[in-house]
Every structure is written in structure tokens, then in C-alpha cells.
Amino acid sequence: MEIPNDSPVNPEQVTSAQERGNPADMAQSGDFNNSNSKKKKAGAEAGTSRGNKSFSIKLAPATNLWTTQKNGAVKLRMEETCCGGVSPLTVAQMFQETVNQCGDHVAIGFKQTNQWETLTFAEYYGECRKAAKSFLKLGLERFHGVGILGFNSPEWLIANVGAVLAGGLAVGIYATNTPEACKYVAQHCEANILVVENAHQLKKILEIQNQLPHLKAIIQYKFALEVHQPNIYMWKAFMKIGEKIPDAKLDEIMDSQMANQCCTLIYTSGTTGIPKAVMLSQDNLTWTANTAGKMVDIKRAGRERVVSFLPMSHVAAQMMDIWIPMKFGAATYFADPDALKGSLVNTLKEVRPTAFLGVPRVWEKIEEKMKETSAESSTLKRKIAIWAKGIGLQAGYNNMYGNTSVPCGFALANSLVFKKVRVLLGLDNCTKYFTGAAPITKDTLEFFLSLGIPIFELYGMSESTGPHTVSQKNYFRITSCGKTMEGCKTKVDKPDELGTGEICFWGRNIFMGYLNMDEQTQEAIDKVGWLHSGDLGKFDEDDFLYITGRIKELIITAGGENIAPIPIEDSVKSKLPIISNAMLIGDKRKFLSMLLTLKCYTDDETGAPLDALAPASVVFCHKHECPATFVSEVLQKNDPLFQKAIQDGIDTVNRRATSNAQKVQKWIILEKDFSIIGGELGPTMKLRRGIVLKMYKDIIESLYVD
Structure with missing residues (x-):
């Protein structure tokens, strides 16, 4: 049934997908493989099959506070305070604890043919166990990656948690990543499995799959397959693959996991070089979820609802949408993929969340x-x-x-x-x-x-x-x-x-x-x-x-993406030989823009920039049918061919960007080059960014006027 706009989501009013049955073409819709009451019962039993056992503290021997090895362990930073001294838990232990306490509460809400469906925590746990067993059947090795590429969805969560339960490393990959960026992540984490949303994301992986020596299978979780290969599976088929794996085998793997070992990788955006894989331990996730949830007054057992719409590859979204809800028995409802294009408010009106995180x-x-x-x-x-x-x-x-x-x-x-x-x-x-x-x-x-x-x-x-x-x-x-x-x-x-x-x-x-x-x-x-x-x-x-x-x-853009300016600036100068200095703008802004200066002659005594263009600049102008020999002439003429030449260079750089947020949307050529005497450069010719921002404040603001 549709959730009425004038009342909050009520777990008693919204029937689950298992109880109602699913559309005939579950593969097309990306739905779960639980379409009758027997399967529902089996899923619920899987969620509570381990009973109310008390969990033992499981730590691997460690003396150091850090490691860079995927199978390494760290010494936990235990404190005497009530929060700092709580017993460590693995993700599996935390999940089982929540299922035991509130297994019948709504864990996940999602739209299915314009109607809200839900999974309880018991059902959610059962689905994650199925995914874990299927990963094992496909050959997932201990501490190898399961990369997930796509927009937020129940399948994203289930694949992520299932990878952890199976002893792998859950690895979110930004949906905006280029094939090359996807390749780096998949190679670096030695991914055995890649889970993709749709044909668009699958195409990226198909371009690079021959360069991924550890890859064993690809799983698509939405829409019908357009490419058929032996190692590519739809979600429905994938969830059946591990049915014959004994529960005891998965339980053994879960029991062998240690709270001070790695289970998740968060890749940085590569702003200061190549992307770095932030290794998060089981205790990192479970302890932070518990402590942060308490600090911000998250209520327990079905009293909280959140809406998932920020990229799940980001640690903030994972903590808010996966780990805190798992710890506190809160419900996560998924927004539509076009949430940031205008549909988010519609979802908020239907779900009426009790907590909301927005960048x-x-x-x-x-x-x-x-x-x-x-x-x-x-x-x-x-x-x-x-x-x-x-x-x-x-x-x-x-x-x-x-x-x-x-x-x-x-x-x-x-x-x-x-x-x-x-x-x-x-x-x-x-x-x-x-x-x-x-x-x-x-x-x-x-x-x-x-x-x-x-x-x-x-x-x-x-x-x-x-x-x-x-x-x-x-x-x-x-x-x-x-x-x-x-x-x-x-x-x-x-x-x-x-x-x-x-x-x-x-x-x-x-x-x-x-x-x-x-x-x-x-x-x-x-x-x-x-x-x-x-x-x-x-x-x-x-x-x-x-x-x-x-x-x-x-x-750091308004959308929260970290961007290193120097590589982009250097690329622009490399593609456009007429450019002397390039300074990227975009901190707290909607998009990136750039200040450009042209190469020109300088005063021999003071080093002050002159109006006359340097030879390389004159050559560039003439090549593009602009007769200018002075900076002032370039600006006055505003020649379309010259403008196009600059834009072409910017476009070339933009095509190499790993996401839209890292593309330069606007640019402007300044009246004079940067210099030491002018104040824009320091004694060692290093760009003084703060000074430039103040000096050219009005020009910068003009770039962001709609």
C-alpha cells in the first residue's frame, strides 16, 4: 500500500515484499529471491538461527596501532570511559544482537512499482547471509574485495554487509567513476567480485575486466542483462548460487572474524595523488556506530527512520544509512536515483524521517x-x-x-x-x-x-x-x-x-x-x-x-568532494601553452571555476608583468587566427576562435576527470599575470591562494552569478 502523505511510515501498515509476493519478473525489477511464505520463514529463521548467544570478545594479537596489510590487526585504543571501554564487537555480532532484540522491526524500505516494500531485520539478515554464501560459492577469498558500483539500494546494502559476513572486504566505488578509476580500485583491493547497478555501470567493467586478474564474477542488480557471459549474473540468480553452502560453513567464517581486523575499504578521491584505501576494522564500524548514535540521541528499536540518498561509497552515508541503523534497529528508506535532481523532497514527504543528514x-x-x-x-x-x-x-x-x-x-x-x-x-x-x-x-x-x-x-x-x-x-x-x-x-x-x-x-x-x-x-x-x-x-x-x-x-566543494587543485591546474597549463598561471576556484561552491593568466613579458627590474604577450602566447594567438600581441587586445577582441581554443583545452582536461565535480565549468582570463611584486606569488614563486582570493573577490563572485 502507498504510504499516505499525512502520516509517518508505520511498520504495521506496510507489508513486506515477502508477505505480498513479488512481480513476475524479479530480475527485471531487481527484487529479492523470497517470493513465498516458506522462503520468508526460512529467511526469518536464518536471521535468528544463532539464538541469544552471548558474544565473546574476539581480537587478533596486535601490538601496533596501525597496519597496511589487508590481513593485519591493530591494537585497539581502549579507554576507561564508559564509551571507550565497551567490549569490541564484529559486524556479525552487532547484526545478530540487533536481530535478537528487534528482528521484526523494519530495517529497509524501498519502492517497488511505486509502492513501498519493507524487509525486517530478520529478513535483512537472512538476505545478507544468502549473499555471503553466494559470494563464497563464486570464490570470494578472505580479505579480497567485493566492489559495489551503483546508486543506493537494498542490494547495495546486502552486498556490502554480505561481503563482510563472508570474510571479504566491502568496497564502495563511486558511481561517477570512469572505467580507469574503477580499474584502479578493483586492482588495488584485489576484487574477486564486482556488483554493478545496471548496463551503464556494467559497460565500464567490461572495458577493463581483462586487466583485473583477481576478478571471478560480476553481478548486476537492476534491470535486464544486455550482455551475457558465463561470469555475469543477475541478482536473482546470484542469490540462489549459494543455497547449498551449509549455514555452518558461513557461521564458522563469521566466528573466525576478529574485531581488530579490516572488513571495509573507503577509497579517497585521489586529491593528493592516487586514491588511498582507508582500512576500517570491524571495531571501527561497530564502536563508532554505537558511540555516535548515542551522542546524537538516536533512539532504539524501530523509533528512527532515515532516508538514504548520499553516495554510499562515502563514509558519512555508510555510517548514517548502514551501521548506525543496524546498531540501533532504525529503518533505512531509499530515495530514487534522481534524488539530488529534485525528487528527494517527495521521498521525505512519504517517509517523514526522524533524522536527516544532508551535505x-x-x-x-x-x-x-x-x-x-x-x-x-x-x-x-x-x-x-x-x-x-x-x-x-x-x-x-x-x-x-x-x-x-x-x-x-x-x-x-x-x-x-x-x-x-x-x-x-x-x-x-x-x-x-x-x-x-x-x-x-x-x-x-x-x-x-x-x-x-x-x-x-x-x-x-x-x-x-x-x-x-x-x-x-x-x-x-x-x-x-x-x-x-x-x-x-x-x-x-x-x-x-x-x-x-x-x-x-x-x-x-x-x-x-x-x-x-x-x-x-x-x-x-x-x-x-x-x-x-x-x-x-x-x-x-x-x-x-x-x-x-x-x-x-x-x-572541498559544496557537495563534499575533496579536490586537489594543483594536478588540474598543471593539466590546463600543459594543454594550453599560452597560460602562465591557473588557479582553481570552488571551495564551498557549487562547481569549479578557474582564473587564468597569459604569458607575457615582465619588467627587467621589478619583475612586474607587462601588457605585451610573450612569444609563445603570440604564436598561440596567431595559430587560432587571433592577431593580438597584447593581453589587453585579447580581452578587448574577445575573439570567438580564441575563446574556443581555450575552451577546447579545458574540455580536454575535463574529459580526464573522475567525476563531474572535478570538471572546470567556468573560466576567466585576468588582465595581468601573477607576480611577486603584485602579491599573488610568494618569494619562491609559490601561488598565494588566500591573497588571490581576496584580490580577485569580485571577479570570482561574477563567475557564480546565475
């Missing part, structure tokens, strides 16, 4: 849409909204500082504006609004705070299994990323006179190391075990952490 760009898009709608409303409605938001902002700041009193008129503002806004957004049941993965502006935070929607910032990185500092209703500050999680430690290394220094982490959330990368691991984790974030920050007097900048020259 800054998601919140900004919602803000932009609301402002557009407001501009089209009547004068009276706009005045009421302005009045209400003023009251809401004051109330929000009062609450932030522990003052529970509300301004006069708050009840009326809440009735006329705030409640209606939350209903329109599908957030009327939401009590926890989060943002992370990138910086968010104060303006956006205050916009939502004024509407009674306080957004709580989380801060961390893949190397800290996601969150390290958190905010929630009882402790948050605008522009702060919150307080350190219990059981963890944060220090500001080498602080300056203002107390600003590099932020360093300690805790059981700290990763094991980068797979097969000793040097990079030792750069990240110092000799006494602190993880160096590369971010600059400071604490206030109440122990709230504020991020003030980054040591490394990374750009």
Missing part, C-alpha cells in the same frame, strides 16, 4: 528553492514570513545557549510558518538535522535556524570512520562542528597565539591504515598514534571545535 549543497538547494517560492508569494505572506523568521532566529539562538524561553509571538509564528515549512519539506517528524562532509555557510545555518530547523554540524573524515566531533540539540553552536565524541580525544597541535593549529584525533574510530601504503600511513598517524587531519582549527572556552582552514591545498 551543505543539499541544504543550499532546499534554501534556494524556498527563496524562489517565497519570491512568488503575495506581499502579505512575505511579510509574515519575514516577521516569523526574525522570531525564529531569536528563539534558535536562545536555545543554542541554553535559554528555553521563547520570544513573544513564537507560538503564532510556529503555527503560521514553521510547522507548515517542515510539513512541506517532509521534515515534520524530524528531530535531528545534520550536515557534514564539507563546510556550510553561516547564512544557510541561520536561514534554517530562523525556521525552527537547527542544523547540527558533524566533523570527521574517512580516516576517523566518519564522525569525530558531533553537535546535537543540547550542545551546538552556529559554525562550530561540535564537541569531541565520548571515548575520543582531540588536540590542537602546535597552536599559534590565537590557539589555532592542526586538529589531531585519537579514539577507537581511528582507521587501521592505508592499504599497502606505509609512507602515507605514517604521514597521517604520528609515532604516538595521533591522526593528523590536515585541518586547522581551535576550541572555544566551552570546548566547541571550530575549523578555520586547511593545511593542505584541498578544495
Whole structure:
């Protein structure tokens, strides 16, 4: 049955796919292989077959805090605090514990022919066991990768968790990756199995499969196969392959797993070189899920709902959509693949989540849409909204500082504006609004705070299994990323006179190391075990952490993607010999743009750039039928052929980008080249990015005007 828009999702009202039966063509729809009551019963029994056994602590011998070997083990950073000292669990143990406690609660919700279907935790666990046995049947080896390439779906979760239960390494691959980027990940993790969403993703793998010596099988989980090969399976067929594998064999593998060994790889985007595989242990996942969930007040056993729409290859999405729900018995509902293109609000209205995580760009898009709608409303409605938001902002700041009193008129503002806004957004049941993965502006935070929607910032990185500092209703500050999680430690290394220094982490959330990368691991984790974030920050007097900048020259877009500017800038200069300096712009922005300068003569005494073009520049201009010999002439003429030549060079660089977020969308040529005397370059000719941002602020802003 369709979930009514005026009521929250109720597990009692939504029948499961197993109870109702599935469409005839399950392979076409990507549905699960449980179409009758006997199979449902078997799946439920599989979910609870191990009973209410007490779990023993299982740790491999280890003396070091880090390792780079896939089968290595690390010493856990146990603390005496209640959180830091909890007993380690494997993923299998955590999952079984939840099934025993709330096996009949909804675990997964997904759309099937425009109707919501669900799986309970017992059924979800049963499906993961089936996937694990099928992986084993296909030849999955211990500590070898299972790569998953596609948009979020139940199959994504089941493949991911199934890989862990089977003793493999779960490896998310960004759906926007090129075939070459997919090849690197698959080779590096020695993937035995690749799970792809559809024909588009399958095509990428078929281009590179001959270069993947460890690959044994490919599984497609949506739509019909267009290519038929002996090693390619549809999801339905895949889930049957392992039926004859004894449960006892899988149980033996699960029982042999150790909490301080690796089970998941999170690949960085390769912003400072080749991508690094962040090794996360079983304890990293289970401990962080438990601690973070408690810190942000996640309720247990069927009382929470989340919507999955951010890329599951990202650690934040995995923690929010997989591991915290698994630990606390919360339900994960899947948005449509076009969620970020406009359909997300529709899903929110139907599911009405109790907790919602959006990267800054998601919140900004919602803000932009609301402002557009407001501009089209009547004068009276706009005045009421302005009045209400003023009251809401004051109330929000009062609450932030522990003052529970509300301004006069708050009840009326809440009735006329705030409640209606939350209903329109599908957030009327939401009590926890989060943002992370990138910086968010104060303006956006205050916009939502004024509407009674306080957004709580989380801060961390893949190397800290996601969150390290958190905010929630009882402790948050605008522009702060919150307080350190219990059981963890944060220090500001080498602080300056203002107390600003590099932020360093300690805790059981700290990763094991980068797979097969000793040097990079030792750069990240110092000799006494602190993880160096590369971010600059400071604490206030109440122990709230504020991020003030980054040591490394990374750009973090509004969508949360980390991008190293230098490789892109160097590529542009390589393709366009007329370019002297190129500076990538895009921090906290919707897209990347670039400032360009042309090669020209310089003053012999001062080194100041002159207007006259250097010979290489003149040659480039003449080659493209532009007669200019001065920079000013190039800008004045604005010759179409010249403009096309520059754009062609940019396009060539863009074609090598591993994702759309790493493509340069706009560019502009400046009136003069960068120089030491001009202030753009330092004594060693190094680009002074902060100075350039200030000097050319107006020009940069013009690139982002719609």
C-alpha cells in the first residue's frame, strides 16, 4: 500500500515484499529471491538461527596501532570511559544482537512499482547471509574485495554487509567513476567480485575486466542483462548460487572474524595523488556506530527512520544509512536515483524521517528553492514570513545557549510558518538535522535556524570512520562542528597565539591504515598514534571545535568532494601553452571555476608583468587566427576562435576527470599575470591562494552569478 502523505511510515501498515509476493519478473525489477511464505520463514529463521548467544570478545594479537596489510590487526585504543571501554564487537555480532532484540522491526524500505516494500531485520539478515554464501560459492577469498558500483539500494546494502559476513572486504566505488578509476580500485583491493547497478555501470567493467586478474564474477542488480557471459549474473540468480553452502560453513567464517581486523575499504578521491584505501576494522564500524548514535540521541528499536540518498561509497552515508541503523534497529528508506535532481523532497514527504543528514549543497538547494517560492508569494505572506523568521532566529539562538524561553509571538509564528515549512519539506517528524562532509555557510545555518530547523554540524573524515566531533540539540553552536565524541580525544597541535593549529584525533574510530601504503600511513598517524587531519582549527572556552582552514591545498566543494587543485591546474597549463598561471576556484561552491593568466613579458627590474604577450602566447594567438600581441587586445577582441581554443583545452582536461565535480565549468582570463611584486606569488614563486582570493573577490563572485 502507498504510504499516505499525512502520516509517518508505520511498520504495521506496510507489508513486506515477502508477505505480498513479488512481480513476475524479479530480475527485471531487481527484487529479492523470497517470493513465498516458506522462503520468508526460512529467511526469518536464518536471521535468528544463532539464538541469544552471548558474544565473546574476539581480537587478533596486535601490538601496533596501525597496519597496511589487508590481513593485519591493530591494537585497539581502549579507554576507561564508559564509551571507550565497551567490549569490541564484529559486524556479525552487532547484526545478530540487533536481530535478537528487534528482528521484526523494519530495517529497509524501498519502492517497488511505486509502492513501498519493507524487509525486517530478520529478513535483512537472512538476505545478507544468502549473499555471503553466494559470494563464497563464486570464490570470494578472505580479505579480497567485493566492489559495489551503483546508486543506493537494498542490494547495495546486502552486498556490502554480505561481503563482510563472508570474510571479504566491502568496497564502495563511486558511481561517477570512469572505467580507469574503477580499474584502479578493483586492482588495488584485489576484487574477486564486482556488483554493478545496471548496463551503464556494467559497460565500464567490461572495458577493463581483462586487466583485473583477481576478478571471478560480476553481478548486476537492476534491470535486464544486455550482455551475457558465463561470469555475469543477475541478482536473482546470484542469490540462489549459494543455497547449498551449509549455514555452518558461513557461521564458522563469521566466528573466525576478529574485531581488530579490516572488513571495509573507503577509497579517497585521489586529491593528493592516487586514491588511498582507508582500512576500517570491524571495531571501527561497530564502536563508532554505537558511540555516535548515542551522542546524537538516536533512539532504539524501530523509533528512527532515515532516508538514504548520499553516495554510499562515502563514509558519512555508510555510517548514517548502514551501521548506525543496524546498531540501533532504525529503518533505512531509499530515495530514487534522481534524488539530488529534485525528487528527494517527495521521498521525505512519504517517509517523514526522524533524522536527516544532508551535505551543505543539499541544504543550499532546499534554501534556494524556498527563496524562489517565497519570491512568488503575495506581499502579505512575505511579510509574515519575514516577521516569523526574525522570531525564529531569536528563539534558535536562545536555545543554542541554553535559554528555553521563547520570544513573544513564537507560538503564532510556529503555527503560521514553521510547522507548515517542515510539513512541506517532509521534515515534520524530524528531530535531528545534520550536515557534514564539507563546510556550510553561516547564512544557510541561520536561514534554517530562523525556521525552527537547527542544523547540527558533524566533523570527521574517512580516516576517523566518519564522525569525530558531533553537535546535537543540547550542545551546538552556529559554525562550530561540535564537541569531541565520548571515548575520543582531540588536540590542537602546535597552536599559534590565537590557539589555532592542526586538529589531531585519537579514539577507537581511528582507521587501521592505508592499504599497502606505509609512507602515507605514517604521514597521517604520528609515532604516538595521533591522526593528523590536515585541518586547522581551535576550541572555544566551552570546548566547541571550530575549523578555520586547511593545511593542505584541498578544495572541498559544496557537495563534499575533496579536490586537489594543483594536478588540474598543471593539466590546463600543459594543454594550453599560452597560460602562465591557473588557479582553481570552488571551495564551498557549487562547481569549479578557474582564473587564468597569459604569458607575457615582465619588467627587467621589478619583475612586474607587462601588457605585451610573450612569444609563445603570440604564436598561440596567431595559430587560432587571433592577431593580438597584447593581453589587453585579447580581452578587448574577445575573439570567438580564441575563446574556443581555450575552451577546447579545458574540455580536454575535463574529459580526464573522475567525476563531474572535478570538471572546470567556468573560466576567466585576468588582465595581468601573477607576480611577486603584485602579491599573488610568494618569494619562491609559490601561488598565494588566500591573497588571490581576496584580490580577485569580485571577479570570482561574477563567475557564480546565475
